[in-house]
Amino acid sequence: MKIVAVTSCPTGIAHTYMAAESLEKAATEAGHEIHVETQGAAGAEPFTPQQLADADVAIFAADVEVRGRERFAHLPQVSAGVKRAINDPTGLLAEATEAAKTRGAKQQVVASAIPRVGPGTRLRQWLMTGVSYMIPFVAAGGILIALGFLFGGDDVVTKLYGGTLHGVEYKSVAGNLPLGADFDAIIRQAGYAGLLFAFGKVAFFMLAPILSGFIAFAMADRQGLVPGIVGGLLASVVGAGFLGGVVSGLAAGALVLAIGKVKVPRGMAGVMPVVIVPLLTTIAIGLLMVVVVGKPIKHVTDSMTSGLNGLTGTNAVLLGALLGLMMAFDMGGPVNKVAYTFGVASLSAGNLDVMAAVMAAGMTPPIAMALATVVRPKLFTDAERKAGEAGWLLGASFITEGAIPFAAADPLRVIPSLMAGSAVTGALSMAFKATSRAPHGGIFVVGLVGKPVLYILAIVIGVLVSAATVVALKTAGRRVITLPADAAPVPASTPVATV
Amino acid sequence: MSDLITVDFVDLELEAPDRASGTRDLAQRLAKGGRVTDLDGFMADIAAREQQMATGLEGGIGIPHCRSEHVTEPTLGFGRSSTGIDFGAPDGPAHLIFLIAAPAGGGSEHMTILAKLARKLVHQSFKDALRDASTPQDVVSLINTEVLGQ
Numbered sequence: 187m188k189i190v191a192v193t194s195c196p197t198g199i200a201h202t203y204m205a206a207e208s209l210e211k212a213a214t215e216a217g218h219e220i221h222v223e224t225q226g227a228a229g230a231e232p233f234t235p236q237q238l239a240d241a242d243v244a245i246f247a248a249d250v251e252v253r254g255r256e257r258f259a260h261l262p263q264v265s266a267g268v269k270r271a272i273n274d275p276t277g278l279l280a281e282a283t284e285a286a287k288t289r290g291a292k293q294q295v296v297a298s299a300i301p302r303v304g305p306g307t308r309l310r311q312w313l314m315t316g317v318s319y320m321i322p323f324v325a326a327g328g329i330l331i332a333l334g335f336l337f338g339g340d341d342v343v344t345k346l347y348g349g350t351l352h353g354v355e356y357k358s359v360a361g362n363l364p365l366g367a368d369f370d371a372i373i374r375q376a377g378y379a380g381l382l383f384a385f386g387k388v389a390f391f392m393l394a395p396i397l398s399g400f401i402a403f404a405m406a407d408r409q410g411l412v413p414g415i416v417g418g419l420l421a422s423v424v425g426a427g428f429l430g431g432v433v434s435g436l437a438a439g440a441l442v443l444a445i446g447k448v449k450v451p452r453g454m455a456g457v458m459p460v461v462i463v464p465l466l467t468t469i470a471i472g473l474l475m476v477v478v479v480g481k482p483i484k485h486v487t488d489s490m491t492s493g494l495n496g497l498t499g500t501n502a503v504l505l506g507a508l509l510g511l512m513m514a515f516d517m518g519g520p521v522n523k524v525a526y527t528f529g530v531a532s533l534s535a536g537n538l539d540v541m542a543a544v545m546a547a548g549m550t551p552p553i554a555m556a557l558a559t560v561v562r563p564k565l566f567t568d569a570e571r572k573a574g575e576a577g578w579l580l581g582a583s584f585i586t587e588g589a590i591p592f593a594a595a596d597p598l599r600v601i602p603s604l605m606a607g608s609a610v611t612g613a614l615s616m617a618f619k620a621t622s623r624a625p626h627g628g629i630f631v632v633g634l635v636g637k638p639v640l641y642i643l644a645i646v647i648g649v650l651v652s653a654a655t656v657v658a659l660k661t662a663g664r665r666v667i668t669l670p671a672d673a674a675p676v677p678a679s680t681p682v683a684t685v
Numbered sequence: 686m687s688d689l690i691t692v693d694f695v696d697l698e699l700e701a702p703d704r705a706s707g708t709r710d711l712a713q714r715l716a717k718g719g720r721v722t723d724l725d726g727f728m729a730d731i732a733a734r735e736q737q738m739a740t741g742l743e744g745g746i747g748i749p750h751c752r753s754e755h756v757t758e759p760t761l762g763f764g765r766s767s768t769g770i771d772f773g774a775p776d777g778p779a780h781l782i783f784l785i786a787a788p789a790g791g792g793s794e795h796m797t798i799l800a801k802l803a804r805k806l807v808h809q810s811f812k813d814a815l816r817d818a819s820t821p822q823d824v825v826s827l828i829n830t831e832v833l834g835q
Contacts, residue, residue, distance in 0.1 A: 196737050199787045199796060200750050203803035204742075211807065227752065227787065228796035249738060272807060273743040 202226035247271030315404035327389030338379025394431030405439025424480030427519020510612025552581030552588030554652030584628030607652025699764030739773025747772030747779030
């Protein structure tokens with residue numbers, strides 16, 4: 187039998203290696219072929235694709251999380267504490283043999299496909315890794331912002347970003363949080379509610395860096411982190427949104443992998459991982475984000491803004507639909523910002539209906555995804571279902587970012603679905619002639635909405651459209667998707683023995 | 686890099702009522718040898734690690750260990766106890782105690798030597814040889830041969 191095993195322990199200096207030795211010894215004595223990845227302080231030699239493809243079973247002897255678990259999705263798995271592998275390697279191997287047998291012949295389709303696993307599957311696994319690390323930031327950031335509204339009311343935004351409130355003039359003190367924020371002034375002007383709001387914004391600033399960093403990490407391990415995170419931060423700074431983060435993460439991971447293929451002289455090999463690779467890849471990804479991605483974004487958003495301004499006064503329902511499409515396209519990214527800014531500008535010009543359509547269309551996506559995870563939980567990973575739980579509140583608070591985890595994990599199915607529902611909501615809100623005097627706050631400012639019942643009806647219909655579309659698209663695409671093991675329910679045919 | 690172990694870090698008659706004092710006796714030797722800069726701080730790190738999961742292993746082995754800021758270099762302290770000291774293993778007290786001290790920021794080259802040592806610990810012949818060693822010098826030579834190949 188061919189075995190791959192991962193050992194790891196809290197300190198990473200003793201048990202990890204004892205377990206590895208113990209398993210190797212027992213396996214060799216029993217005539218098995220084994221490769222052990224020791225995820226300890228001395229660094230791990232990762233499995234080659236060939237070793238993974240040839241393996242019959244994976245053993246995890248670990249007291250801390252196994253890194254890169256998704257690599258073993260195609261294998262039956264046996265998990266145990268690290269001590270078990272030291273004290274009873276033979277028993278553990280017997281269990282592994284049993285697990286391999288019970289599962290019968292290797293899952294030919296997937297297992298043999300490892301070296302040439304479908305690019306779509308690989309891509310989805312990378313994206314999912316990034317998303318699973320990003321989700322807590324979405325939830326925490328969104329809830330902090332909602333708490334800011336709850337304690338500070340809708341005024342909190344004016345006090346942070348400047349404007350006039352009850353005849354009092356407020357200076358903008360928040361900058362583009364965390365960039366240029368004056369925290370003393372935030373506390374003075376907006377109090378602790380403002381501070382909660384600001385913390386939420388800081389967490390949101392980290393969405394692209396975390397997403398990007400961990401996509402790159404999934405692709406290229408630790409070496410991917412620096413270019414991935416720096417690239418993601420730049421995506422946030424240039425306003426490229428989460429899609430910018432996806433781009434920088436994938437580019438960073440691919441670049442590190444490509445550099446890894448270059449043969450270097452022995453003397454250089456030592457400095458490659460700590461100096462050369464991070465340096466070169468960070469420069470390259472930095473240039474990519476600033477020059478190739480950042481500059482055009484400015485042009486595109488400028489031209490979209492003037493395009494929208496040209497539409498003023500045309501068919502209101504069509505304008506609502508268009509704004510809806512834009513709000514749901516990148517959820518806090520540049521296109522969304524253009525639509526939102528247009529809504530706020532219309533509001534100051536006295537067009538309260540445009541603001542209402544924009545806000546309603548921005549509330550739809552997270553609620554629709556939350557609904558979809560409840561109606562068809564099987565279509566979503568554990569991490570996504572958790573993100574769904576927060577989606578209700580985030581959507582109701584007009585925090586469109588709540589849908590980002592879903593969009594980043596499966597953009598081609600999720601983004602069009604969300605755009606469809608938001609377009610319907612935006613169009614209906616305009617058709618119903620609903621109005622909003624508040625530019626933010628979602629359900630918390632429903633008192634400032636004209637025709638609130640029809641307004642909510644518009645949101646509900648859009649939610650139903652998006653949820654139904656996303657469920658339909660995901661159901662249709664399900665057969666060809668293999669989910670990573672750490673984020674997904676293990677396929678029914680893979681027995682997992684937990685000891 | 687200095688030696689992983691010297692005769693000063695070996696106690697062939699380590700007797701202590703419990704794992705904390707047994708470990709402390711060995712740690713004192715490391716402190717005297719300049720490998721541990723702050724005994725109390727080091728003991729706190731050891732205790733924190735022990736808290737996560739007892740380090741006793743079946744077959745009479747205890748491996749108190751930690752990565753600590755108070756450690757200058759990867760170092761091994763070895764104690765042998767005829768009465769045994771409880772390290773939380775299910776099958777009884779430990780007779781061979783390995784105190785593994787690793788510096789907190791040690792790079793992977795530093796850690797490789799400890800990884801090699803850990804791998805040796807699962808070999809019965811290595812443990813038997815340590816049980817039979819008659820002088821601290823025997824222990825040091827044995828470990829140097831087996832772990833460092835010297």
